[in-house]
Amino acid sequence: xxxxxxxxxxxxxxxxxxxxxxxxxxxxxxxxxxxxxxxxxxxxxxxxxxxxxxxxxxxxxxxxxxxxxxxxxxxxxxxxxxxxxxxxxxxxxxxxxxxxxxxxxx
Numbered sequence: 001x002x003x004x005x006x007x008x009x010x011x012x013x014x015x016x017x018x019x020x021x022x023x024x025x026x027x028x029x030x031x032x033x034x035x036x037x038x039x040x041x042x043x044x045x046x047x048x049x050x051x052x053x054x055x056x057x058x059x060x061x062x063x064x065x066x067x068x069x070x071x072x073x074x075x076x077x078x079x080x081x082x083x084x085x086x087x088x089x090x091x092x093x094x095x096x097x098x099x100x101x102x103x104x105x106x
Contacts, residue, residue: 063093
């Protein structure tokens with residue numbers, strides 16, 4: 001063995017533990033991302049188009065009335081497609097409601 005190889009310092013234990021913690025955190029984040037993508041694909045294939053449109057219209061109606069962003073009582077909160085459709089409809093309806101309020105003030 002060369003002489004300079006024996007004089008190298010060892011990596012401290014706390015550095016090794018830090019590396020393990022960082023890798024564990026990264027793997028956890030990747031696992032959550034993959035799970036979210038898999039759920040979206042699964043529910044995207046499973047959910048019929050009329051149901052998605054119904055939740056969009058329901059969100060739009062609630063937004064136009066100025067209600068808080070509360071999903072309907074019988075909603076399927078596990079389905080990200082329906083939740084996204086409702087929220088998108090709500091935002092569009094709320095924009096329309098705010099435009100109408102602004103026009104009334106002028």
